[in-house]
Amino acid sequence: MNDISPVMWQFLVKWLTNFALYPPEASKIAPQMDALYFFMVLVSLIGLTIVVLLVLAFSVLYRKDRHPHAVQIEGSTLLEATWTIIPLGLFLIMFVWGALIYFRVYTPPANAMNIYVVGKQWMWKAEHPGGQHEINSLHIPTGQPVQLTLISQDVFHSFSIPAFRVKREAIPGRYTTVWFEPTTPGTYHLFCTQYCGTDHSQMVGEIVVLSPDDFKKWLASSTSGNSLAQDGERLFASLQCTTCHNANPASRGPVLAGIYGSKVTLSTGQVVTADDAFIRESILFPSQQISQGYAPIMPTFQGQISEEGVIELVEYIKSLDSYNRVRQTTNTTELLPGSERTGAPVQTQPAPQGKVNQ
Amino acid sequence: MSDSPAVMHAETADSHHEHPAYQRHHFESVAQQFDATNFAMWLFLLTEVMFFGGLFTAYLIMRNWYYPAFVEASHQLNIGWGTANTSVLILSSFTMAMGVYNAHMRRKSGLVFCLILTFILGLGFLGIKSIEYTEKYEKHHIPGFHYSMSSFLNPASDPEVHNSYPDDKPLGLDMARHTELYFFLYFAMTGMHALHMIIGIAILGYLIVRAQAGDFTTGHITYIENFGLYWHFVDIIWIFLFPLLYLISRH
Amino acid sequence: MNFMSRENGLLSWLLTGDHKRIAILYLISITCFFFIGGALAGLIRLELLTPQSDLMASDTYNKVFTMHGIIMIFLFLVPSVPATLGNFFIPMMIGAKDLALPKINLLSWYMYVVGGILVIYTMVAGGVDTGWTFTTPLSTHYVNTNVMSTGMAIFVAGFSSIFTGLNFIVTIHKMRCPGMTWFRLPLFVWSNYAASILMVLGTPVLAITIVLVALERTVGIGVFDPTKGGDPILFQHLFWFYSHPAVYIMILPGMGVISETISTFSRKRVFGYTAVAFSSVAIAVFGFFVWAHHMFIMGISNYSMLVFSLLTMLVAVPSAIKIFNWTFTLYKGSITFETPMLYSFGFMGLFTIGGLTGVFLGASGTDIHLTETYFIVAHFHFVMVGGMLMAFLAGIHFWWPKMTGRMYPEKISQLAAVVTFIGFNLTFFPQFILGTLGMPRRYAAYPPEFQILNVFSTAGATILGVGYLLPVIYLVWSLKYGEIAGNNPWQATGLEWQTQSPPLTENFVINPVMDHEAYDYDWLENQGVKEVASVG
Numbered sequence A: 001m002n003d004i005s006p007v008m009w010q011f012l013v014k015w016l017t018n019f020a021l022y023p024p025e026a027s028k029i030a031p032q033m034d035a036l037y038f039f040m041v042l043v044s045l046i047g048l049t050i051v052v053l054l055v056l057a058f059s060v061l062y063r064k065d066r067h068p069h070a071v072q073i074e075g076s077t078l079l080e081a082t083w084t085i086i087p088l089g090l091f092l093i094m095f096v097w098g099a100l101i102y103f104r105v106y107t108p109p110a111n112a113m114n115i116y117v118v119g120k121q122w123m124w125k126a127e128h129p130g131g132q133h134e135i136n137s138l139h140i141p142t143g144q145p146v147q148l149t150l151i152s153q154d155v156f157h158s159f160s161i162p163a164f165r166v167k168r169e170a171i172p173g174r175y176t177t178v179w180f181e182p183t184t185p186g187t188y189h190l191f192c193t194q195y196c197g198t199d200h201s202q203m204v205g206e207i208v209v210l211s212p213d214d215f216k217k218w219l220a221s222s223t224s225g226n227s228l229a230q231d232g233e234r235l236f237a238s239l240q241c242t243t244c245h246n247a248n249p250a251s252r253g254p255v256l257a258g259i260y261g262s263k264v265t266l267s268t269g270q271v272v273t274a275d276d277a278f279i280r281e282s283i284l285f286p287s288q289q290i291s292q293g294y295a296p297i298m299p300t301f302q303g304q305i306s307e308e309g310v311i312e313l314v315e316y317i318k319s320l321d322s323y324n325r326v327r328q329t330t331n332t333t334e335l336l337p338g339s340e341r342t343g344a345p346v347q348t349q350p351a352p353q354g355k356v357n358q
Numbered sequence B: 001m002s003d004s005p006a007v008m009h010a011e012t013a014d015s016h017h018e019h020p021a022y023q024r025h026h027f028e029s030v031a032q033q034f035d036a037t038n039f040a041m042w043l044f045l046l047t048e049v050m051f052f053g054g055l056f057t058a059y060l061i062m063r064n065w066y067y068p069a070f071v072e073a074s075h076q077l078n079i080g081w082g083t084a085n086t087s088v089l090i091l092s093s094f095t096m097a098m099g100v101y102n103a104h105m106r107r108k109s110g111l112v113f114c115l116i117l118t119f120i121l122g123l124g125f126l127g128i129k130s131i132e133y134t135e136k137y138e139k140h141h142i143p144g145f146h147y148s149m150s151s152f153l154n155p156a157s158d159p160e161v162h163n164s165y166p167d168d169k170p171l172g173l174d175m176a177r178h179t180e181l182y183f184f185l186y187f188a189m190t191g192m193h194a195l196h197m198i199i200g201i202a203i204l205g206y207l208i209v210r211a212q213a214g215d216f217t218t219g220h221i222t223y224i225e226n227f228g229l230y231w232h233f234v235d236i237i238w239i240f241l242f243p244l245l246y247l248i249s250r251h
Numbered sequence C: 001m002n003f004m005s006r007e008n009g010l011l012s013w014l015l016t017g018d019h020k021r022i023a024i025l026y027l028i029s030i031t032c033f034f035f036i037g038g039a040l041a042g043l044i045r046l047e048l049l050t051p052q053s054d055l056m057a058s059d060t061y062n063k064v065f066t067m068h069g070i071i072m073i074f075l076f077l078v079p080s081v082p083a084t085l086g087n088f089f090i091p092m093m094i095g096a097k098d099l100a101l102p103k104i105n106l107l108s109w110y111m112y113v114v115g116g117i118l119v120i121y122t123m124v125a126g127g128v129d130t131g132w133t134f135t136t137p138l139s140t141h142y143v144n145t146n147v148m149s150t151g152m153a154i155f156v157a158g159f160s161s162i163f164t165g166l167n168f169i170v171t172i173h174k175m176r177c178p179g180m181t182w183f184r185l186p187l188f189v190w191s192n193y194a195a196s197i198l199m200v201l202g203t204p205v206l207a208i209t210i211v212l213v214a215l216e217r218t219v220g221i222g223v224f225d226p227t228k229g230g231d232p233i234l235f236q237h238l239f240w241f242y243s244h245p246a247v248y249i250m251i252l253p254g255m256g257v258i259s260e261t262i263s264t265f266s267r268k269r270v271f272g273y274t275a276v277a278f279s280s281v282a283i284a285v286f287g288f289f290v291w292a293h294h295m296f297i298m299g300i301s302n303y304s305m306l307v308f309s310l311l312t313m314l315v316a317v318p319s320a321i322k323i324f325n326w327t328f329t330l331y332k333g334s335i336t337f338e339t340p341m342l343y344s345f346g347f348m349g350l351f352t353i354g355g356l357t358g359v360f361l362g363a364s365g366t367d368i369h370l371t372e373t374y375f376i377v378a379h380f381h382f383v384m385v386g387g388m389l390m391a392f393l394a395g396i397h398f399w400w401p402k403m404t405g406r407m408y409p410e411k412i413s414q415l416a417a418v419v420t421f422i423g424f425n426l427t428f429f430p431q432f433i434l435g436t437l438g439m440p441r442r443y444a445a446y447p448p449e450f451q452i453l454n455v456f457s458t459a460g461a462t463i464l465g466v467g468y469l470l471p472v473i474y475l476v477w478s479l480k481y482g483e484i485a486g487n488n489p490w491q492a493t494g495l496e497w498q499t500q501s502p503p504l505t506e507n508f509v510i511n512p513v514m515d516h517e518a519y520d521y522d523w524l525e526n527q528g529v530k531e532v533a534s535v536g
Helices: A006-018 A029-061 A077-106 A212-222 A228-238 A276-284 A307-319 B030-065 B067-074 B079-104 B108-138 B159-164 B178-212 B222-246 C010-014 C019-047 C058-077 C080-094 C102-124 C138-142 C147-174 C187-218 C232-266 C273-287 C302-329 C339-362 C364-370 C374-404 C410-437 C448-481 C521-527
Strands: A113-120 A123-127 A133-135 A137-141 A146-152 A157-161 A166-170 A176-180 A186-192 A205-210 A263-265 A271-273
Touching: A029 A077, A029 C302, A029 C339, A029 C364, A077 A176, A077 C302, A077 C339, A077 C364, A113 A137, A113 A157, A113 A166, A113 A307, A123 A137, A123 A307, A133 A137, A137 A212, A146 A157, A146 A166, A146 A307, A166 A176, A166 C364, A205 A212, A228 A307, A276 A307, B030 B067, B030 B178, B030 B222, B030 C147, B030 C187, B030 C232, B067 B178, B079 B108, B079 B222, B108 B178, B178 B222, B178 C187, C019 C058, C019 C080, C019 C102, C019 C374, C019 C448, C058 C102, C058 C147, C058 C232, C058 C374, C080 C102, C080 C147, C080 C187, C080 C232, C080 C374, C102 C147, C138 C187, C147 C187, C187 C232, C187 C273, C232 C273, C232 C302, C232 C339, C232 C374, C273 C302, C302 C339, C339 C364, C339 C374, C339 C410, C364 C410, C374 C410, C374 C448, C410 C448
Parallel strands: A113 A146, A137 A205
Antiparallel strands: A113 A123, A123 A133, A146 A176, A157 A166, A157 A186, A186 A205, A263 A271
8 A cells, every 4th residue: 555645545544434334343253243244234235126126127017008907916836935935044044143143242251351340320430350440431452352241330221332343231230241352452432322311422431452561551550559359358358248258167158268150059959150140149139049058147238338349349259269368469460361360369479559560 | 703794695784773772883783793892802801911911920030039038928918818809709700600691591680689799799809808908008018108027027026927827937138128029019910900800890880770771681791791701800810819929838 | 975074063073983083083193293203303313413412401302302202103103004094994995884893993092192192291291201112220210200191191002002903803803794704805904903913912011011110110119120129121021022013013004005005006916915914914923922132132141042033033034025025016017106106115115124124133143233223223214114104105195085085186296205215215324324333322412423424314304304294285285175086096906995985984885795806906897987976
């Protein structure tokens, strides 16, 4: 493209942006979804063309002055079969293809970095595990699967990033997840797409995709001091959870160290996986998930903690491998996958607040 | 159900008025009129099934999720009264069916007698229901109106129920809250049912007056027959409500 | 002497049992509400001319689009063809004197009027801003606008719908004239029958949903509130269980009209009569099992998604079958291009686009990107406005001579059809692109790069408005000055065309006997020209 002058190039880009027919493709799944979309556009165009051409042709060939006597035709089973089976076949292809993409979008890989997002009227709050908080924006690195765990504090909202082709409802009362892997640095639109009241149109923001190095710099400069897990530890103590959940062999509550991701048997005999939702439910609606062998005495904390508080507790419990203190660190780069984060303890270098471990 | 009208030959619309006074002009025959209105009533009852269906769905889901709360809350209902109500309604369906029979047999006094019995039994049902509702009010079990969970947090504080169900354990606060949900569905479902009963009894009153005037014993059985269908339907709804609401833990 | 001149006076209209008079009452009320809803649409498009939310406050905008949706769906689209054309012509098409339950028919109109008055009250009292979908917990706990009166309005209007559907089903089953077997029925009757099944079975579920929302809002229990152990997703299931079949309630009668017009103006029996009849019923049946495709991104399980996505693909097929059958009805026909035919062609093109874009949404993968954006808005306006409203106008123009005894001016009506088609495409096609670009729906403000497409859309809306105003003007004009129509100006085959225009109150002088197939143009030719004196 060396022979196109810079002015022309700028004009071309501006033209393409202003007259774009589809958003930029900034995630790994975007081209895959666009492929299906364009297949559908093609099929639709062909279908529409067939119908329109037939209607036009018949209208011309068989208009009254040219064809004064209509020929009464009952039908044709062959034609009926054709135009039943071919559309059905095409729709079924779209069904399968669409379902595959759907699975891909909503099945995060195991090494995805998890960021919590709480939606409330009328803003988005993103919480990085390292304690960085953002309002109406989300900074993420390229080349890294990112999972969002979403919840709403009030009504339905929907977290939508058109450039990534992903969208997920943030529902009050339960976590939902979506994941993506950004490919191109840049700033992209973030919209709330589920009508949520007066300032629904103002619940917009920016998705800032950075290169991995820039992202590390950003993490370091935006930290508030404590990681989510550390905040959670503090909350755990202040709510006196340790009264029952401690290392004491006669403790009245189940041991929480290492519980995340494991299978838990409930008093009903049912076996469930202790995931984010399980931990949240246990804090807010404990009567429904009494572990086998324990008395149903855990009080509910509903109304006493916000969704952010729950997230902090969840993060804390995720990080527990023993009841020893969570290691002090502000170096959250260790929390990026590739450092075998999941379930593993954070590094033992105590660093003074605000300083980055280079 | 026949699908074609009875008239098999063309006739002009206003040719002669050789039809009973109660046959409406847009029908070809009394048989067609009866057929059509009967079918219409069945269809209407189908819409009622769909209407109650939403409530039943909500109930079944909530009961599945919050079983302990629903069980203990259901123990607050008096099975004696519930059984009495069930018997009253079944009996009233019987008297209604006898009324329909009398209408077919063109026996005016029999018809009026059966309708009056049905009326009284219907009122009896509503009377028992109001006793039960008053009890709920006194124990602060009406959702949204000073609702009290004390009977569930501490069953011993409610000796009347506790003696019948000594095995009921105290519920945790989060589970006890769901008892209010049970009562909400209880009042919504039985209330909706009672509303249909009230409408039915009102219509029944009107039918008694007309039956006494002899309108339904000349062969014009449509109203009685179709109302009978409605009444039986309201009965059947109760027959589903009773085990769902009262008999949760009985098996 | 005809049904209009037989008795005069307001009470004779307000207490009538005559299905034709009730149809006219409905037509007048529906038209009024259509223009109110249309004015609200105009306000929406005006606001969206600029990226900022500058024409009205956000709250007001939210109320405007909510009322637009409620009025257009419940007070216009749902009753449009069934309550006007269905009421008027189903008894005539089957050779009956009236519907089975005339008093219920009148009651249904009154319920419609009460519902309408409650909606007007809501607007005057400050509106409601929950969106027509009144999602919980927003509608139960987070707005302080007139949710209760809106709920009551829709509840009452719903009964209007149930009674109409119930009446149609009973009539079609029990009141067919001798010789009128199921497979001799006009396809208009089949379509309305299928829609009636949906009305009767689906609307009560909406009714109970509204009751539950009202109770939750007043008593505050929490059956939909997660902080009290309820589940907002339960609301979604209950709501969409009706609201998806509702869209088929809206489109099926329109499809019935198209069968009639395409057949008449090609002088040919509809190609594949049985296939079209069964497709109508198939759409109704399948339509009940696809509701959760409105919930793909709400956290339903993968298994649920598979079931609902597959069924959605299946429900698309009968509509495709119909489009092809109508197309092939033209084959070897003898085609003329009167106004109803122009609207029908418009329907076929626009409904094809609208229906195909539905498939984009039924495939769950693409739905993730496209849902809750202007793509959805474009999709449903293509099927509802480009499809249903065009079909309604086709039907009004087709049967106007029969209902009123007058012809409307042909040239201006053809012009209006073309203007509507152009205006429609300009309004709604850019919205597909806006949706793909990611512009969310229900937004008063948007990023500036979306402006130019929004401006196109508003420009189109202006043209569309003109296209809709014209028919009101010339149709009313034709009542006094239009050419006298005669019995059968289009030389159509239905029983309704074999009698005078406007019809007698009893519909037929001699009770008909059906001795030929539907759309039998040979039979029609053998009739010769029967000129029964048309008086009045």
